Amino acid sequence: MPVPPIADAPLFVVLNAASGSGDAADTHALISRLLAESGRRHRVAITQPGLRIAELARRMVSQAMAEGGVVVAAGGDGTINAVAQAAHDAGCPMGVLPQGTFNYFSRSHGIPLDTAQAIRALIDARVEPVQVGQVNEQVFLVNASLGLYPDLLEDREQFKSRFGRHRAVALVAAIATVMRAHRLLRLSIELDGVVRDLRTPTLFVGNNRLQLEQVGIPQASAIEHGRIAAVMLRPLGTAALLGLLLRGALGTLGDAERVVSFEFQRMTVTPSLPYGTRGVKVALDGEVRRMRSPLEFRVSGRPLYLLKPQPVQQATPAADAIAAATAGGA
Template identity: 55%
Template sequence: MAERPEIDTGSPLQFVINAAAGSGEADTVREAIEDALTAAGRRGDLLFCNGGDLARVAQKAAQQALATRTAVVAVGGDGTINTVAQAAHAVGCAMGVVPRGTFNYFARAQGIPDDTGEAARCLLDWAPQPVQVAAVNDRVFLVNASLGMYPDLLEDREAYKARFGRSRWVAFWAATVTLLRAQRKLRLQIEQGGSARQVRALTLFVGNNRLQLEQLGLLPEPQAAGSPVHAPEQGSLTAVMLRPIGTLEMIGLMMRGALGALGEAQSVEHFAFERMVVKPARMPGLRRVKVAFDGEIARMRTPLEFRVLDKPLYLLRPPPDAMSKTGSEEAGR
């Protein structure tokens, strides 16, 4: 395991703020963060940027955080958090999160408040704690990665948000439309633990977030006493495959998902793993496929290797005893 970074409270925190996220509320974000810093007698550099400059600014901020023994802080949604995590994980500096997204699965699973000001105040008191990081090929992901229908769903969701605004209801409606018109089927070869098999699926989804999988009813069954733990954020990932089904079955599946019982559906297969290689079976020569990771979409070279990384991300978050309480509260939401 990588050495836990130390935080010099005299060095300014590096806040990477996606100015395109959060409906243009840059002044509100600035005021909330500056108020938190002033109240705690701390300093911070607020680095506003657009989506095109985000990766470059995040890399520079992470290097500065490492050199000055402080943390780089992502302020934005899942895509912003992923980009900053890529940079922080690569250089080995500590990272903080001030969530500004729609669902905030990563932040909520880590006990980080949704409110901008409260999140900024809390991270000033927290120490870096190790967090499991996953990767698909060379791209880090914290919540999920997928191919097939799910990347299409994300593209449709962004189009609907551009027309109707950012809200969970808009995201739900976009998902409904995508699911009901899903037709493209994947033919994949999956290699895991020395064996290989071919499958047909509408989507392959890999989860690294306990909260998201729990809400869908897709967490692995509890392990017997003394047996190894196989769960997201505890050394494993969870793969979910949706087999091709008709429209009526899809409607029933959506209802199961809304009720947190997706794992009971016969058309859904899910299993835990630490490393899995995926290749196109129908077109072995296909070199690139569309992959989504933490809300971002890219074309990636095949084969795709999904795995848990040995090196953790060191995140400013509540201590483990406080995390247990937060987990109980989230389960009741």
């Protein structure tokens, strides 16, 4: 059951200057102004050159824990993941002010995409436990993958740096990625005590019902029952890959013959890597990194304590102050 709101807990905001399409200084000013008008104690830290977002997140979580506060991620999927990792490790409550492109995690939990509205929701929010996926010791909230999908994400970032952070740009980047030749992954997968060797262009593990439903994966509902979903492709050519991309856009990916999907709680994956390769490329919530093999995908035994919006009719006086301040403006 949800616990009562943390009405007076100070908020420690991690703001990624590179997230979103607006100016970080403007976002900082908006957050500070609205929280000050609500009477909520807060501190905002903006990412700086040379300081990794993960390190800043750990610092802010440490401060939040010392003062009985809440850490808040203001950024895209990568920022939210970094803050979630630190918050999950420490057992610290966490809030989100979404600044990304797709914002699957925020949308799944009813968090407004407009910054001013998200701040209002944060003031009223209740702490609720939410499911977390893990690869080895790394947290993921939306998805984790290897193979074709991490390549797609890297291409997408290059396209966005040139053409802007828009969904149409992401689609063009996906088509460009699929058009290139890709080697098949050779994976040894241990699931429920059975080991299977297979080849696939990509392995995708989802922990977000909304994203899985959008592309038509039938195991999407498993996310609400303590499980996560895996999606793999059988070996196929470029034309067939483009066809699957279209199916995903239409929400019918799960019906394709070359797509294999299943739900699980724990799965160990051992890739066959070329000699001299240092780890396997894994994408976690849109951020690509190298990880040591084998990879253990699992549902974490501990939840993330997320500040989720209350129904509108339960708004507090502090939230009413925010509403008045933002009416017709921010």
